[in-house]
Amino acid sequence: MYKIISKRELNPTVTMMDIEAPLVARKAQPGQFIILRVDENGERIPLTVAGCDKEKGTVKIIFQIVGASTELLNHKNEGDSIQDFVGPLGKATHTEGLKKVAIVGGGVGCAIALPVAQKLHELGCEVHSIIGFRNKDLLILEDEFKAASDKLIIMTDDGSYGEKGVVTEPLKRLIEGGEQYDEVIAIGPLIMMKFVTLTTKPFGIKTIVSMNPIMIDGTGMCGGCRLTVGGKTKFACVDGPEFDGFEVDFDEAMSRGMMYRTFEQEQREHVCNLFKKEVQ
Amino acid sequence: MPNMSLKKNPMPVQDPIERGRNFKEVALGYDEATALDEAARCLNCKNMPCVSGCPVNVHIPAFIAKVRELDFEGAYQVINKSSSLPAVCGRVCPQETQCESKCVRGIKGEAVGIGRLERFVADWHNSHCTEAPQIPEQNGHKVAIVGSGPSGLTCAGDLAKLGYKVTVFEALHLAGGVLVYGIPEFRLPKSIVQKEVDTLKALGVDVETNVVIGKTLTVDELFEMGYEAVFIGSGAGLPRFIGIPGESLKGVYSANEFLTRSNLMKAYQSDSTTPIMHAKKVAVVGGGNVAMDAARTALRMGAEKVYIVYRRSLEELPARKEEVEHAMEEGIEFKLLNNPKKIIGFENPDDRRDPRNGFVTGMECIRMELGEPDASGRRSPVEVPGSEFVLDVDCVIIAIGTSPNPLIKSTTEGLDVNRKGGIVVEEATGLTSREGVYAGGDAVTGAATVILAMGAGKTAAKAIDEYLSDK
Numbered sequence: 208m209y210k211i212i213s214k215r216e217l218n219p220t221v222t223m224m225d226i227e228a229p230l231v232a233r234k235a236q237p238g239q240f241i242i243l244r245v246d247e248n249g250e251r252i253p254l255t256v257a258g259c260d261k262e263k264g265t266v267k268i269i270f271q272i273v274g275a276s277t278e279l280l281n282h283k284n285e286g287d288s289i290q291d292f293v294g295p296l297g298k299a300t301h302t303e304g305l306k307k308v309a310i311v312g313g314g315v316g317c318a319i320a321l322p323v324a325q326k327l328h329e330l331g332c333e334v335h336s337i338i339g340f341r342n343k344d345l346l347i348l349e350d351e352f353k354a355a356s357d358k359l360i361i362m363t364d365d366g367s368y369g370e371k372g373v374v375t376e377p378l379k380r381l382i383e384g385g386e387q388y389d390e391v392i393a394i395g396p397l398i399m400m401k402f403v404t405l406t407t408k409p410f411g412i413k414t415i416v417s418m419n420p421i422m423i424d425g426t427g428m429c430g431g432c433r434l435t436v437g438g439k440t441k442f443a444c445v446d447g448p449e450f451d452g453f454e455v456d457f458d459e460a461m462s463r464g465m466m467y468r469t470f471e472q473e474q475r476e477h478v479c480n481l482f483k484k485e486v487q
Numbered sequence: 488m489p490n491m492s493l494k495k496n497p498m499p500v501q502d503p504i505e506r507g508r509n510f511k512e513v514a515l516g517y518d519e520a521t522a523l524d525e526a527a528r529c530l531n532c533k534n535m536p537c538v539s540g541c542p543v544n545v546h547i548p549a550f551i552a553k554v555r556e557l558d559f560e561g562a563y564q565v566i567n568k569s570s571s572l573p574a575v576c577g578r579v580c581p582q583e584t585q586c587e588s589k590c591v592r593g594i595k596g597e598a599v600g601i602g603r604l605e606r607f608v609a610d611w612h613n614s615h616c617t618e619a620p621q622i623p624e625q626n627g628h629k630v631a632i633v634g635s636g637p638s639g640l641t642c643a644g645d646l647a648k649l650g651y652k653v654t655v656f657e658a659l660h661l662a663g664g665v666l667v668y669g670i671p672e673f674r675l676p677k678s679i680v681q682k683e684v685d686t687l688k689a690l691g692v693d694v695e696t697n698v699v700i701g702k703t704l705t706v707d708e709l710f711e712m713g714y715e716a717v718f719i720g721s722g723a724g725l726p727r728f729i730g731i732p733g734e735s736l737k738g739v740y741s742a743n744e745f746l747t748r749s750n751l752m753k754a755y756q757s758d759s760t761t762p763i764m765h766a767k768k769v770a771v772v773g774g775g776n777v778a779m780d781a782a783r784t785a786l787r788m789g790a791e792k793v794y795i796v797y798r799r800s801l802e803e804l805p806a807r808k809e810e811v812e813h814a815m816e817e818g819i820e821f822k823l824l825n826n827p828k829k830i831i832g833f834e835n836p837d838d839r840r841d842p843r844n845g846f847v848t849g850m851e852c853i854r855m856e857l858g859e860p861d862a863s864g865r866r867s868p869v870e871v872p873g874s875e876f877v878l879d880v881d882c883v884i885i886a887i888g889t890s891p892n893p894l895i896k897s898t899t900e901g902l903d904v905n906r907k908g909g910i911v912v913e914e915a916t917g918l919t920s921r922e923g924v925y926a927g928g929d930a931v932t933g934a935a936t937v938i939l940a941m942g943a944g945k946t947a948a949k950a951i952d953e954y955l956s957d958k
Contacts, residue, residue: 293697430726430741462845467762
């Protein structure tokens with residue numbers, strides 16, 4: 208069992224937890240992920256590492272409540288334990304030799320983008336962060352990004368905070384304004400990452416994206432997380448999760464991501480109803 | 488007087504139509520009277536050809552003699568000396584190509600039902616003996632085992648019996664490897680695997696789940712932690728795909744994923760929260776045991792029609808004969824000498840947001856005929872021009888094998904792998920190119936059988952014992 212050391216709600220749908228898992232904390236690097244199970248009959252949920260404290264032996268996770276399992280996880284509190292926690296899995300973000308990078312985060316993807324920004328910042332790389340949310344209420348990690356970035360642009364779809372619009376607008380503006388990035392790292396919804404690559408491609412700026420397909424074991428056994436990258440079948444769990452954005456077949460990934468949509472919605476409603484009954 | 492019947496006692500099984508709708512074990516096992524009758528068919532040959540056919544050299548005539556004496560526990564102890572997983576082997580070993588293929592009774596008639604007797608003995612022990620085994624005297628040496636599948640469990644069991652302090656590291660949340668994620672409940676109940684794992688724990692073996700060697704810890708770190716030898720039994724790796732259009736459509740699974748969802752993640756239970764497609768018409772591509780498992784699982788998940796699509800003929804089908812027969816009895820249709828060309832998905836040209844878009848609607852196949860024998864001596868299949876047709880299916884499961892897992896080799900310096908990615912070992916010992924590091928099972932051979940993996944675990948345990956005794 209793995210103990211929840213701290214829990215904080217970042218916004219009504221996004222929660223942050225520090226989980227006691229010393230072996231994982233010792234090794235985890237930005238860009239890697241873990242898999243957890245809430246209870247004995249739980250799903251294996253892959254979550255990208257949002258940070259870790261090697262001394263305390265804790266790993267930070269940030270998750271959005273999207274289905275039955277994340278709903279169950281969100282009902283756990285400080286001091287409670289979860290059944291399983293394994294990692295770190297996947298390859299770490301490549302940070303060597305980068306001098307100037309634009310980090311583009313969307314929604315809960317910002318949670319994963321932050322440790323990458325922090326690491327690059329620590330290494331002395333110039334970091335420009337562009338983070339986007341639907342509205343002000345969903346904004347997370349503003350202070351943390353401010354501390355890790357040389358430039359921070361916040362976007363909201365409805366203009367309720369920062370600039371109104373999507374993340375690709377300021378990205379294009381910065382590039383056209385003469386900013387020379389070694390790399391653009393985009394982490395967020397598939398559709399956002401797709402449009403970031405469409406924005407950077409004409410300029411030929413290397414663009415790395417972090418893929419989060421449906422996955423079971425996460426160790427290179429089941430093949431559920433396969434993607435088409437550069438015309439070849441790749442597995443996000445062992446070959447990724449980060450890939451060259453120009454090579455990824457986003458449309459296929461989006462289609463595959465929808466496979467269990469109806470089932471997941473039904474399951475979540477079922478779990479929500481159970482909790483409602485408990486409250487009554 | 489030996490029982491001179493030419494036929495072995497048939498295995499009682501669940502009714503084929505009934506069992507196609509449940510996940511209960513198909514084969515029901517011999518009762519005592521049948522076991523005694525079958526045991527009486529053994530001639531107790533002096534030269535014991537059957538033993539040479541067993542990868543772990545179970546002393547077969549000796550255990551059958553004990554059965555005849557009604558000493559079932561004694562029979563178990565004979566098997567247990569050579570095999571750590573008798574209840575598993577009695578169920579999933581391909582005895583017909585191993586011990587039973589060497590049986591003298593098989594020359595004229597059918598071989599003695601060795602596997603069925605082994606299962607009887609193991610089940611008798613499991614339901615009658617609750618006594619925990621004694622922890623052997625410890626010799627002070629520590630050994631790490633990577634992976635808790637058949638090779639790892641066997642290696643762990645043998646070393647623990649010799650007094651080693653053994654820790655098994657398992658990447659998943661449950662011990663058992665392919666025995667729990669791959670082989671379905673109706674062929675190998677999970678409770679039996681659990682029992683075998685519990686027996687090892689009672690022998691003093693530690694099982695650490697949620698540790699991925701190559702990620703959470705490396706092989707080098709295991710040595711730093713005080714382990715003096717390491718056995719790698721990390722199993723087969725990533726599933727292979729055919730490389731035809733449409734393999735990324737929704738409704739296309741690798742057999743590993745489909746079986747993992749069903750077995751390990753318990754989608755076979757009706758109250759499970761694991762998503763899995765309950766398809767109506769399923770095509771399974773491939774002809775091995777895994778293909779049979781996937782097809783029969785799909786049937787039990789509620790499919791009305793299940794096809795096995797295999798490019799050669801029945802004769803070349805690599806699956807065990809018994810599994811093929813069971814599948815056929817259950818109504819699975821064998822599309823032999825057929826090869827998939829592409830998988831077809833739903834496309835609504837007028838509505839890109841149509842939720843049906845991207846789901847499988849069929850698979851285009853082409854008929855094959857057998858040509859001249861190739862280098863391997865098998866007649867290679869060639870396409871019959873113009874014979875394409877579309878199989879009406881909404882799910883395709885690809886079961887054409889795996890390629891070794893890259894995690895350990897990429898993090899262990901000096902560990903040699905072959906062209907296909909399998910770990911290179913010395914056959915007689917299982918020793919790899921690194922001192923103190925041994926390997927066996929699918930991680931070495933690529934996808935093979937449970938018993939071959941157990942044989943490799945056993946070989947390595949013996950070699951590790953010799954290595955550490957000399958140290």
